[in-house]
Amino acid sequence: MEANQFAVYQLKNIPENRQIRFRSYSTLQEKGIQIQYKDYEQVYLARMQPEDGPGQIRRRFNKKLPRAFHGHSISVSDVLVLNKGGVVAAYYVEKEGFTAIAGFIRPGSSGAPVSFGTSGFHIEGKEGSWHAFDSIIVDGREFFLMEHEAYGKDTEWVVVDEAGRLAAEGVYHGFDQSVQQQIKDYLNPPKPAKEIVRHETTLPSGKASVPSGADAAEGGDREKPPLENWQKYMENGEYVRSVESGEEENHSLIDGNKNNGKKKHGRESVLKKLWQKQAEIAKRHGKPAQQMEMPEQMERRRK
Secondary structure (H helix, E strand, O other): OOOOOEEEEEEEEHHHHOOOOOHHHHHHHHOOOOOOOHHHHEEEEEEEEOOHHHHHHHHHHHHHHOOOOOOOOOOOOOOOEEEOOOOEEEEEEEOEEEEEEEEOOOOOOOOOOOOOOOOEEEEOOOOEEEEEEEEEEOOOOEEEEEOOOOOOOOOOEEEOOOOEEEEEEEEEEOOOOOHHHHEEEEEEEOOOOOOOOOOOEEEEOOEEEEOOOHHHHOOOOOOOOOOOOOHHHHHHHHHHHHHHHHHHOOOOOOOOOOOOOOOOOOOHHHHHHHHHHHHHHHHHHHOOOHHHHHHHHHHHHHO
16 A cells, blocks of 8 residues: 555455454454454555545445445444555444554564564563564554563553664553654654865965865854965966955056056157257256257157
8 A cells, every 4th residue: 555545444255254244343352353454355445535534434435435446335344444644554443433453454574573462572772571562554664562561551662663673662652643753753864964074275385275165164263374476376367366466556456467556658759858858958058948849849740
């Protein structure tokens, strides 16, 4: 059966079953007759509705049997098996209500240390001997409710798997929701948090670089050591940019040009420098400097 399905089982129509057909569960127990899967056959299997329980299914079938149903109307001695969310439970149909029965559906493991009815079993970490008096199937595996053979109901019950490993403890009300959750946690333990892997780069100087990401958060209060130009080159990808990032002064951002100070516009004329020098000499000797207009005009024509 898949999860969220239910099945209806009825006794096989054979002479051996005449003494148990339509008998109450308590009557069979008084006669020492066990309810066994081998005496039954499946007459119906279907998907469960969200609100389905044994009572809802019985009422729905009493109103109208599905076309695919291959037996008689649901009555005493039938067994309803519900697989709800991976938890399998079997219910013996009584005249009024149901009796939950253990061990009807079994995954089957002849070599398992624990089975329904096991007694004198010793559980690791627990004192004394225990016996299995109820079982449940969760996600295809069978678990057993164990009672202490000396103290009985005066002490807590525990739940073990087929191998006898402890799956739940502190049990006082059978396989209730809290116990089923313990079993599911046992089957699907939470994954441990991934260890933080520190990634460090060893520099040629022999020093390790500061880690990034989660590691940086761990040691984020440490001051980053100053980098040499070649180290900046390794970080920025361009030597010019690395030098500029450490020496730029004119706040013109990082543009790939080392441009501290004022930029020069063109090349200054050598002829202009010559006439400026001659003007300075004439001035020192008290001579007029009118002839300076000609070089300026010549310079403009040259341009």
